[in-house]
Amino acid sequence: MAGVGGYVPPDVVTNKDLTRRLRTSEEWIRTRTGIGARHVIAPGTATSDLAVEAGRRALESAGAGRVDTVVLATTTPDRPCPATAPEVATRLGLGGVAAFDIAAVCTGFLYGLATAGGLIASGGAERVLLVAADAFTTLIDPGDRATAVIFADGAGAVVLRAGEAGEAGAVGPVVLGSDGELGELIEVPAGGSRQRSSGRPAAVGEEFFRMRGRETFRHAVERMADAAHAALEGAGWTVADVDRLAAHQANARILAAVGDRIGIAPGRRLSNIEEVGNTGAASIPLLLAQATARGEVRAGERVLLTAFGGGLTWGATTVTWPALPSP
Ligand code: UT7
Numbered sequence: 001m002a003g004v005g006g007y008v009p010p011d012v013v014t015n016k017d018l019t020r021r022l023r024t025s026e027e028w029i030r031t032r033t034g035i036g037a038r039h040v041i042a043p044g045t046a047t048s049d050l051a052v053e054a055g056r057r058a059l060e061s062a063g064a065g066r067v068d069t070v071v072l073a074t075t076t077p078d079r080p081c082p083a084t085a086p087e088v089a090t091r092l093g094l095g096g097v098a099a100f101d102i103a104a105v106c107t108g109f110l111y112g113l114a115t116a117g118g119l120i121a122s123g124g125a126e127r128v129l130l131v132a133a134d135a136f137t138t139l140i141d142p143g144d145r146a147t148a149v150i151f152a153d154g155a156g157a158v159v160l161r162a163g164e165a166g167e168a169g170a171v172g173p174v175v176l177g178s179d180g181e182l183g184e185l186i187e188v189p190a191g192g193s194r195q196r197s198s199g200r201p202a203a204v205g206e207e208f209f210r211m212r213g214r215e216t217f218r219h220a221v222e223r224m225a226d227a228a229h230a231a232l233e234g235a236g237w238t239v240a241d242v243d244r245l246a247a248h249q250a251n252a253r254i255l256a257a258v259g260d261r262i263g264i265a266p267g268r269r270l271s272n273i274e275e276v277g278n279t280g281a282a283s284i285p286l287l288l289a290q291a292t293a294r295g296e297v298r299a300g301e302r303v304l305l306t307a308f309g310g311g312l313t314w315g316a317t318t319v320t321w322p323a324l325p326s327p
Helices: 015-019 026-033 047-062 085-091 105-121 180-185 193-197 213-235 252-262 280-293
Strands: 003-007 011-014 037-040 069-073 098-102 127-135 153-161 175-178 244-247 302-309 313-320
Touching: 003 047, 003 280, 011 015, 015 026, 026 252, 037 153, 047 085, 047 127, 047 153, 047 280, 069 085, 069 105, 085 098, 085 127, 098 105, 105 127, 105 153, 105 175, 105 280, 105 302, 105 313, 127 280, 153 280, 175 213, 180 213, 213 244, 213 252, 213 302, 213 313, 244 252, 244 280, 252 302, 280 302
Parallel strands: 069 098, 069 127, 244 302
Antiparallel strands: 003 153, 011 037, 127 153, 175 313, 302 313
16 A cells, blocks of 8 residues: 545535434434534535545555556446546546446445455556545435434545565455345445336435444444454454554444454544544545544554445455555
8 A cells, every 4th residue: 555545525514414404413413423523525526526536645645646547436426327437537647547446335445455456466457546435425315314414425545556565555365245135234226227127217215325224233343343353364463463443434333342342442443433424435545544644543553444334245454554645
């Protein structure tokens, strides 16, 4: 990992703002989710706008003018077709490179790391820009208090290049998993081929994101903790080796439970959920970019990443943090 960048759009929605249009309270949101505010895109903007900003910052951080592949992990492509990555590549001045999207909802960054790492290891690419960006609020039913308080917009990106196993920036084996049996826990029912092939317009509300929160919560804790243990084993690390935990910022209570279950002390858990909410695929790289800028993670520190999302999907890996200029 040779560069990192993050971006959130300027508009902020506070908990107080939400209480004006939803049957909720500032106290409920803060105690049940740990979120104080979230950033949202302006009307007319889209995922690619977030992705380009984060991608530019990661390229600058890596001192890399050029990469030969752009991978975009997103739940909210600009359009159902084509993929958004080619547009992001072109707007970054990288037109002509391989560019494709990955869909693994909030686990997208980990799936992207595995894909980019595989491309580099096989010789298919030398340098990869991996961006994870979600304009999650475009999927949210503004009247659904259970999801509207959590999800938000943002982007994070990293530059990956070939390197040695022991050097700063080394990414360990990426552990990934999925369970399609539980796909209905987190879904947008309409907008895909199943609904379109019926020849009927989507039923009211079916184009919005739905989440069965309480069940999702339980699976998120178990899967993130189990994947983290497997990633530690794959890297040959013990829990005591971990300097920083960078877990998907799903909900502060989930983060606390995951940290406790893995056995990582609160002081070693990175978190920005209070300021940015749950930004889907962007969550981990955005967290890493902000933590780097604030000096909360430093060169040589051993970082454990773990994520969980719709699919269901989950994943984890380890990174020895590289020496980077502040993004
Ligand atoms: O990003 C990856 C995947 N996502 C996650 O990992 C998120 C997982 N889930 C969660 O974060 C939590 O389940 C939520 C924050 C969505 C909900 O918190 P919870 O503590 O699990 O609440 P609940 O769904 O069990 O609901 C408890 C009560 C319900 O009322 P009743 O049925 O007990 O009367 C809800 O209707 O809280 C109610 N409720 C709210 N009340 C005030 C749900 N949302 C709100 C709200 N304000 N915003």
